[in-house]
Amino acid sequence: MDFVAGLRCRECGRGYPAEALHVCDFCFGPLEVTYDYERIAATVTRERIAAGPRTIWRYADLLPVADPAPVDLGAGFTPLVRADRLAAELGLGELWIKDDTANPTGSFKDRVVSVALTKARQLGFKVAACASTGNLANSVAAHAARAGMESVVLIPADLERAKVTMTTVYGGRVVAVEGTYDDVNRLCAELTSERPSWAFVNVNVRTYYAEGSKTLAFEVAEQLGWQAPDHVVVPIGSGSQLTKVAKGFEELGRVGLLDEVPSVRISGAQAAGCSPVATAFADGVDAIRPVKPATIAKSLAIGNPADGWYALDVIRRTGGSCAAVTDDEVLEGIRLLARTEGIFAETAGGVTIATLAKLAAAGVVRPDERVVALVTGHGLKTVEALTASEEPTVTIAPTLDAFDQAFDQAFDDSFAEHGRAGTGPTVATADPATAPTRNPAPRSAR
Amino acid sequence: MTRMRVKLTFPEALIREPIVARMVTELGVVPNIRRADVGEHTGWIVCELGGGGADVDRAVHWLQAEGVQVDLLGDVVES
Ligand SMILES: Cc1ncc(COP(=O)(O)O)c(C=O)c1O
Ligand SMILES: [Zn+2]
Numbered sequence: 001m002d003f004v005a006g007l008r009c010r011e012c013g014r015g016y017p018a019e020a021l022h023v024c025d026f027c028f029g030p031l032e033v034t035y036d037y038e039r040i041a042a043t044v045t046r047e048r049i050a051a052g053p054r055t056i057w058r059y060a061d062l063l064p065v066a067d068p069a070p071v072d073l074g075a076g077f078t079p080l081v082r083a084d085r086l087a088a089e090l091g092l093g094e095l096w097i098k099d100d101t102a103n104p105t106g107s108f109k110d111r112v113v114s115v116a117l118t119k120a121r122q123l124g125f126k127v128a129a130c131a132s133t134g135n136l137a138n139s140v141a142a143h144a145a146r147a148g149m150e151s152v153v154l155i156p157a158d159l160e161r162a163k164v165t166m167t168t169v170y171g172g173r174v175v176a177v178e179g180t181y182d183d184v185n186r187l188c189a190e191l192t193s194e195r196p197s198w199a200f201v202n203v204n205v206r207t208y209y210a211e212g213s214k215t216l217a218f219e220v221a222e223q224l225g226w227q228a229p230d231h232v233v234v235p236i237g238s239g240s241q242l243t244k245v246a247k248g249f250e251e252l253g254r255v256g257l258l259d260e261v262p263s264v265r266i267s268g269a270q271a272a273g274c275s276p277v278a279t280a281f282a283d284g285v286d287a288i289r290p291v292k293p294a295t296i297a298k299s300l301a302i303g304n305p306a307d308g309w310y311a312l313d314v315i316r317r318t319g320g321s322c323a324a325v326t327d328d329e330v331l332e333g334i335r336l337l338a339r340t341e342g343i344f345a346e347t348a349g350g351v352t353i354a355t356l357a358k359l360a361a362a363g364v365v366r367p368d369e370r371v372v373a374l375v376t377g378h379g380l381k382t383v384e385a386l387t388a389s390e391e392p393t394v395t396i397a398p399t400l401d402a403f404d405q406a407f408d409q410a411f412d413d414s415f416a417e418h419g420r421a422g423t424g425p426t427v428a429t430a431d432p433a434t435a436p437t438r439n440p441a442p443r444s445a446r
Numbered sequence: 447m448t449r450m451r452v453k454l455t456f457p458e459a460l461i462r463e464p465i466v467a468r469m470v471t472e473l474g475v476v477p478n479i480r481r482a483d484v485g486e487h488t489g490w491i492v493c494e495l496g497g498g499g500a501d502v503d504r505a506v507h508w509l510q511a512e513g514v515q516v517d518l519l520g521d522v523v524e525s
Contacts, residue, residue: 011481028519289487
């Protein structure tokens with residue numbers, strides 16, 4: 001059984017039952033899921049969560065749908081990695097990376113889609129659909145395949161190759177639309193009224209879908225030993241994820257899973273080529289002015305963000321900040337994270353790391369804070385953003401001589417101590433009595 | 447009679463233009479305004495456009511051609 005109290009309009013506060021609704025009848029504002037927090041507080045414990053699956057569904061009590069067999073590929077419970085080398089480069093103290101590249105289809109969207117399709121199936125929708133900047137398409141197609149549902153995804157026609165392949169391979173129908181994501185989104189809004197059996201996860205099921213992002217906050221807190229961080233940096237596309245990360249921390253405090261009501265600063269990251277929220281923040285205004293996106297961070301290229309105003313509100317309310325970074329900085333962010341921590345992120349991750357660097361340099365993200373950066377998508381999805389500049393260090397003939405020559409000429413100085421004269425690990429001499437005997441294969445047997 | 451729920455977003459250049467008034471007088475489509483925020487640089491109106499089915503469609507195309515962004519909110523209600 002779930003603990004949902006109902007839906008509530010985010011604008012006028014009117015209440016609705018938890019049905020297939022997404023806008024308020026009265027003022028057309030977006031609806032939000034509300035819960036019976038007293039009952040949750042009386043039920044949920046750290047132990048109950050720890051006994052659950054190692055997926056987002058361990059937090060089912062705080063999700064908008066209860067189903068013993070959810071639409072599940074194992075989303076969530078991704079690594080939270082202490083990033084000391086990156087922290088040192090950025091002049092920060094305690095820094096953690098929430099590595100959501102480790103999700104089943106390589107992005108945080110698996111969290112929201114698993115929730116959305118579980119609820120959509122319960123509500124009786126037959127087809128899974130979405131408007132997507134790529135990652136959502138991958139996840140909807142994969143989860144629909146898992147659930148035995150048909151899927152139809154609409155994407156802007158200029159998406160990265162891998163994001164198209166990662167949708168069609170699951171049997172999803174991909175409709176490439178000549179236009180921006182905002183055009184695709186508008187078309188989907190029109191389609192929802194024409195196709196009542198289709199669940200557009202981020203349009204007519206958005207109210208439920210969005211709740212899945214709260215699990216990022218739940219996991220971070222649990223992985224930190226049921227403590228909230230001081231500051232979280234979140235990339236902004238539509239702004240949904242950022243608002244729900246804040247809601248997640250608030251709920252943990254409210255139901256007593258944290259020792260104290262947390263106060264977490266939430267900062268937003270955008271690409272300069274599509275930065276309506278960062279611009280409004282910098283200008284100190286409330287109105288989000290829509291833009292026409294032009295950035296390599298295609299997953300964040302939403303010029304008219306549905307939750308932009310709410311994201312801005314969270315940022316201001318929590319004492320966070322919001323900044324935008326250039327495409328070159330995005331690429332440098334991707335490289336920096338990969339080089340220092342061994343995590344290869346897509347362009348959205350580059351936006352987050354570059355923004356973190358910028359906010360750290362400005363003293364907004366501080367060295368005395370426990371900081372978490374959300375790295376939300378895998379680098380292989382946007383590999384073409386880098387390929388033009390990433391070549392092998394050197395290409396050689398398959399001989400030792402060629403290698404030595406290349407070593408001398410093409411490896412930089414930091415490698416000098418690792419030349420042929422360098423010392424390797426000490427190797428204990430094997431005790432002949434215990435060493436396994438190895439019979440060399442007779443040459444003739446080849 | 448069709449009622450279409452929309453958010454109209456006006457670019458800066460159109461904020462001081464009587465676009466909505468022209469829609470009423472020239473196209474015969476009436477907005478039932480539910481929420482709005484009009485500032486110096488941007489403005490939006492959330493409303494329901496009411497009129498004959500073909501008139502509402504024509505009004506949406508006309509608004510778009512004038513440079514207004516029209517986003518659909520929820521279902522189109524025919525009655
Ligand atoms: C990898 C990645 N990160 C972040 C986002 C932004 O999420 P939201 O639209 O909820 O702001 C998206 C998609 O929009 C994404 O694909
Ligand atoms: Zn309302």
